[in-house]
Every structure is written in structure tokens, then in C-alpha cells.
Amino acid sequence: MKIINISYRLPLSVKKQNTKTVFTPSSGGLATAVLSYTQKSEQKLTWVGIADFDRNTWENHKNEFEGNFEIEPVYLDRRLNRNFYNIFSNSVLWAMFHYFPSYMEYNEAAFEAYKSANEIVAKRVSEIYEPGDLIWVHDYHFMGLPKLLRKLLPDAQIGFFLHIPFPNFEIFRILPSKAKRYILEGILGSNLAGFHTWDNVIHFTECVEKLLGLSHRNFVFSQDTHRTRIGSYPISIDFEKFHNAYDKPEVAKLRSEIRELYQDKKIIFSVDRLDYTKGINNRLSAFESFLKKYPEWREKVVFLLVIVPSREEITKYGERKSMIEQSVGRINGAMGNYKWSPVVYQYQSVEFDKLIALYTSADVALISPVRDGMNLVAKEYVASRKDLRGVLVLSLMTGASKELQEAIAINPFDKELTGYRIAQALDMDEKQQEKRMRHMQKYLAKHDVFRWATRFLTDTIDMHDHDNKAQPL
Numbered sequence: 001m002k003i004i005n006i007s008y009r010l011p012l013s014v015k016k017q018n019t020k021t022v023f024t025p026s027s028g029g030l031a032t033a034v035l036s037y038t039q040k041s042e043q044k045l046t047w048v049g050i051a052d053f054d055r056n057t058w059e060n061h062k063n064e065f066e067g068n069f070e071i072e073p074v075y076l077d078r079r080l081n082r083n084f085y086n087i088f089s090n091s092v093l094w095a096m097f098h099y100f101p102s103y104m105e106y107n108e109a110a111f112e113a114y115k116s117a118n119e120i121v122a123k124r125v126s127e128i129y130e131p132g133d134l135i136w137v138h139d140y141h142f143m144g145l146p147k148l149l150r151k152l153l154p155d156a157q158i159g160f161f162l163h164i165p166f167p168n169f170e171i172f173r174i175l176p177s178k179a180k181r182y183i184l185e186g187i188l189g190s191n192l193a194g195f196h197t198w199d200n201v202i203h204f205t206e207c208v209e210k211l212l213g214l215s216h217r218n219f220v221f222s223q224d225t226h227r228t229r230i231g232s233y234p235i236s237i238d239f240e241k242f243h244n245a246y247d248k249p250e251v252a253k254l255r256s257e258i259r260e261l262y263q264d265k266k267i268i269f270s271v272d273r274l275d276y277t278k279g280i281n282n283r284l285s286a287f288e289s290f291l292k293k294y295p296e297w298r299e300k301v302v303f304l305l306v307i308v309p310s311r312e313e314i315t316k317y318g319e320r321k322s323m324i325e326q327s328v329g330r331i332n333g334a335m336g337n338y339k340w341s342p343v344v345y346q347y348q349s350v351e352f353d354k355l356i357a358l359y360t361s362a363d364v365a366l367i368s369p370v371r372d373g374m375n376l377v378a379k380e381y382v383a384s385r386k387d388l389r390g391v392l393v394l395s396l397m398t399g400a401s402k403e404l405q406e407a408i409a410i411n412p413f414d415k416e417l418t419g420y421r422i423a424q425a426l427d428m429d430e431k432q433q434e435k436r437m438r439h440m441q442k443y444l445a446k447h448d449v450f451r452w453a454t455r456f457l458t459d460t461i462d463m464h465d466h467d468n469k470a471q472p473l
């Protein structure tokens with residue numbers, strides 16, 4: 001028996017070392033959590049995803065791959081992948097599901113490509129499936145997959161988890177009818193469909209009721225072949241990893257370098273992928289409003305803004321980058337001087353140790369998405385503060401804000417009030433910081449990513465077993 005985990009990206013990176021190609025496992029939170037579950041349950045793990053390398057390279061080097069799991073790459077034709085991934089997944093679904101319907105670029109060919117890609121993956125999974133395997137489907141790229149798998153493998157245990165928000169009915173209904181039906185019926189092919197928050201669960205069940213005419217009992221939809229439970233499973237982080245990183249000598253060294261550099265200033269920090277959902281421009285406007293309203297803070301605070309390149313080939317992302325760079329230029333030009341730049345901006349990712357050094361140097365983490373399924377950065381910031389210092393300022397439009405109640409909550413669209421909240425965060429005394437951090441850390445230490453994966457997978461199995469037992473002998 002094994003777990004078949006399916007996500008668009010495979011947890012490996014391809015590196016060229018001199019003339020050699022090396023595939024190394026990447027240790028993201030999801031991979032660590034699933035691996036921890038498979039090790040405890042003494043199961044094997046096979047990860048299925050879309051290859052961003054060619055077939056020959058993989059075939060020639062797969063034996064040197066040192067991950068303790070199997071990789072099953074699925075190869076998609078370039079044009080198909082563009083329509084499936086860049087257009088339907090990232091320019092239709094991502095936009096719609098994050099409440100940006102005006103950014104949606106729907107076309108029929110892209111929807112057809114989405115269906116084809118889901119079918120190709122379903123076929124590949126059915127080829128490697130053995131009775132008893134547990135299938136875990138991840139995210140908006142594969143919402144058709146549970147139904148396709150249910151047809152091919154009627155008895156399979158299938159869990160589906162959505163990493164982004166599920167929108168309310170008024171937004172979801174904007175999609176063309178066949179796409180709406182495909183998505184809802186697709187997800188209902190699973191035994192368990194999980195979302196980050198109860199709001200998402202309610203949105204999904206309402207869409208199913210209104211658009212498919214099905215009703216649920218205690219969030220369970222009954223169908224001819226199986227039943228589907230809908231539930232809230234807020235994803236989390238490897239708390240210990242982030243908490244203990246505080247003491248790593250490399251991190252301590254980098255932290256003192258950062259502190260030295262800005263010794264007479266307070267540090268506000270943020271890190272996100274470049275994405276219009278992350279509210280980066282709203283954040284800059286709020287910081288600008290803060291500096292205007294509280295001029296006494298000028299030269300006493302610096303905003304370290306790290307943006308990680310992402311989806312640069314999509315027009316809306318390129319536009320967003322220009323807007324952000326204009327805002328940084330405007331703020332620094334108008335309020336900075338030869339001694340002080342209010343915003344220190346980098347458009348590059350940082351390595352793990354540096355990320356922790358930045359988290360643990362920051363007096364304030366300013367996290368302002370206009371819509372975010374969860375937001376792991378907020379949880380990582382809190383977990384890494386072993387010193388119980390720092391203040392989390394967090395948008396109410398994130399899943400994380402439902403759990404991290406001791407954060408200073410903001411509406412990212414209200415820049416005046418966010419400016420005031422920034423001042424409040426910078427002024428917070430150490431006792432208050434400590435109290436809030438302690439509460440949030442206690443919560444995160446318990447609700448970590450291992451608990452999340454275990455709860456999700458055991459509930460998928462329970463739901464499946466319950467149905468099977470209920471069948472007449």
C-alpha cells in the first residue's frame with residue numbers, strides 16, 4: 001500500500017553541476033508532512049506531478065535521485081501546458097477564486113486543455129494505482145481529477161485539498177456553466193474535500209446546492225457511488241523547524257549583521273511571491289500613509305520588502321511588478337534622503353537561513369494580502385520568534401487570521417487605518433509582544449503541518465471505510 005500524492009509541481013529541483021544534471025528532493029512543508037505520515041504508517045509515497053524537465057533527462061538520471069519516495073513525472077505538450085497551467089489555472093481559476101473576476105481571461109481552448117491535462121494525469125495515476133492505495137489530490141489545477149479517478153478506480157480512497165480560497169456563489173457563478181459543473185462534480189469524486197477555512201466549506205457547499213441541486217447532511221453529500229465529506233483543514237507549518245532555526249549559528253550571525261546595519265531603526269518586514277493577491281501595493285500605500293501621519297517615525301524605521309519572482313510570463317504579474325517599483329520609487333524619492341531609504345526592496349528570493357534571520361530581526365511583520373487561502377509566512381514569522389519578540393500585523397482576508405487571533409488585524413483596503421495599526425505595532429511594549437507571541441506559538445506548536453496531514457488522511461480513510469462498511473454484504 002502506498003500514498004499517491006498529486007500536485008502540479010514535483011518536490012524536486014533540477015540542477016546542473018558542471019556538465020551533470022542532478023535531481024535533488026526539495027523539502028517544502030507539504031513534502032515533509034506527507035513523508036512524516038508515510039513513515040509513521042510504514043507506507044511508501046509516490047509523487048505525481050507535471051515535469052518541467054524533459055523525459056530523456058529524467059530517464060538518464062532518475063537512478064541518482066536520492067529522495068526517499070518515488071517520482072512519477074507527467075509530460076505535457078508545451079502548448080497544452082500553457083493553456084492548462086498559464087491560462088486556465090492561473091489566469092482564470094486563480095483570478096476568480098481570489099475575487100479578481102475582471103482579471104479572468106477565459107477561453108474555450110484553455111478549458112479544453114484543463115480537462116485534457118486532468119485526463120492525462122488520471123490515466124497515469126490509474127496505471128500506478130494498486131488496490132488499497134490512498135490518493136491525495138492537491139489544488140486548483142486538478143479539480144476534475146477526483147471524478148475522473150472515481151470512474152477509473154471506483155473503490156479508491158481519494159482526498160482532495162484546495163490550497164486557495166473557494167469563492168462565494170456570486171463570484172463562482174461568473175464562470176461559464178460547463179466549467180462550474182466540471183469543477184463541482186470533479187471535486188465531489190473524492191471521499192473527503194478539504195478547505196482551509198469554514199467560510200470556504202460553506203461557499204463550496206452552497207455552490208453545490210445551488211448549481212447541482214444536491215443537498216448535504218452535516219456537510220456530507222451522498223451520491224450513487226460514494227459519499228463526500230466537506231471539511232475545514234487549515235494547513236500549517238513544521239513549527240519545530242522554524243522555532244529551532246532561531247538558534248542556528250548561521251542564522252544568529254546573519255541576524256546580528258542585519259541588526260548592526262539598522263541598529264538605530266525599527267524594522268518592518270514582508271516576503272511574498274509577486275502576486276496581485278498579496279496586496280503589496282496596498283501595503284506600500286499604507287506605509288506611505290503611516291510616514292505622512294507620523295513624521296516622528298521618519299529615519300527611525302525601515303521597511304525591508306522582499307518579493308520573490310513568480311509567473312512573470314502572465315501580463316497581470318508584469319504590470320503588478322511595475323506598479324510596486326513605481327510605489328517604492330515614489331516613497332523613497334519623496335520621503336527618503338541621502339542617509340535613509342524608507343523602503344529597501346529586493347526582487348529575489350532569499351535562502352532559508354536568511355529568511356529566518358529576517359523574520360527574527362523584524363520588529364513588525366506586515367502581511368497584507370487582499371485574499372489568501374492561508375498565508376504560511378504569518379505562521380512562520382510567529383514560530384521563528386523564540387525570543388517572544390515582534391508583532392504580527394495581519395490581513396483579515398487571510399485564512400491565517402482566523403487562527404492567529406493575537407495578531408493586529410488589518411483591512412488591507414483601508415490604508416489610513418493600516419497606517420495607524422503600523423504605528424500601534426511599532427509602539428507595542430515588550431510585555432504585550434511576549435504575551436501575544438506566547439499564545440500564538442502555543443497554538444501553532446499543537447496545530448502543525450504534521451497534525452494537518454494526519455487529520456486529513458485519516459479522515460479520508462474513515463470516510464471511505466465507513467461507506468464500504470455500510471454496503472450490504
Ligand code: GDG
Nearest residue numbers: 163235271272308349350351352355372373374375376377
Ligand atoms: C499557496 C496559497 C497557502 C517565500 N519567499 C521565500 C520563501 N517563501 C516561502 C515562505 C512560505 C511559502 O514560500 C509561501 O507560502 P504562502 O502560504 O505565504 O503563499 P503561496 O505561495 O501563495 O501558497 C496560500 C499555501 O498555498 C499553502 O496551502 O497558505 O494561501 O496561496 O513557506 O516561507 N522561502 C524562502 N525564500 C524566500 O525568498 N526560503
